[in-house]
Amino acid sequence: MWLSDTQKIGVGLTAFGLFFMLMGVMMFFDGGLLAIGNILFLAGLTLVIGTQKTIFFFGRRQKIRGTMCFFGGIFLVFIKWPVLGVIVEFFGFINLFGDFFPVIIGFLRRLPVIGNILSAPGISKIVDRISGQRLPV
Template sequence: MVTITEFQKIGVGLVGFGVFFILFGVLLYFDSVLLAFGNVLFLAGLAFIIGLKRTAHFFFQRHKLKGSTFFLGGVALVLMRWPIIGMAVESYGFILLFKSFFPMAFGFLGSLVNIPYLSSLTWSD
């Protein structure tokens, strides 16, 4: 069993609040303050979960440099109060950063159908 440290628990909370503020900022017509606060919380939570060194290593790998530039540039644009352009740039960077993760995530979601009792609850005729 994997043990979760207190810092990782705090990081999960920070990432959760960051995602909440980002979604709430988008719902309130791209409120730049909420989006900026959400971005800062998300990045801080990521650093708490995997550590500062691994976070820096993740963002600054040679093959992920383009995605990191777009993602962090979008965060900077949001912080400079250009929320719509910043979120568009940030979204493109997010897709570039995590494009290798998407097939695994979709495969996991597809395997949820094979769970006993869950498959009988969903898509039953």
Template sequence: MFQPTEGQKIGIGLVGFGLFFLFLGVILLFDKGLLAIGNCLFLSGIAFIVGINRTWRFFFQREKLRASLFFFGGIFIVLLGWPIVGMLVELYGFFLLFKGFFPFVIEFLRRIPGVGLILSIPFISRFCDNLSGDTRRSIV
């Protein structure tokens, strides 16, 4: 079984707090302070989990450069004071950056008892299949 190091445990906590602050910032009508804190915590958590060097290489690969520009550009737009536009740009960049992970995440979520039941609802199932790029699944 995988045992995270102390730094990775800190990173998991930072990512969790970052997602919480991002969620809270969106719920509170796109509060730019909460969104900025959430972005900083999320990015620092990722760096703690996988390491600074690997994080740098992930974001600045040649094929992911456009996605990284959208992601970091969205963060910059949020800091400039346009949180809704910035979050939309950032969300697009996030989708482009992490679209390779979506099939694994969706398959993991399908194996969780309560979440798997929700993901088996026909409309949601088709959406998840399209998101993960799985065209082999068919509705029975």
């Protein structure tokens, strides 16, 4: 499956949004960088999956707590409470996107170097716990 030009732009905006959020945290919770990162992340996500699917994703009834925390955290960043905003936003992010962690971990385990690291004896137990995978007993 090939990406359309709009989706390619969305991937770039999402990546830049994550980069700006990371830089905002590294710069001691700089509110401006965090706000720009949030805007770019949401714009990129909307371009990648489409407007209707984005509204449906954030509007699902079973994920309402994650949605409220995510957007509440963004609001707190905008009103100059970046530390509390990032904490609340991270909690919402985990609630919203936590279902994707097993898929992401499975993909990373198939990569040549990273897969070997994630399959190491001590690390694999931690990664399995994070991704929610259970081993048969």
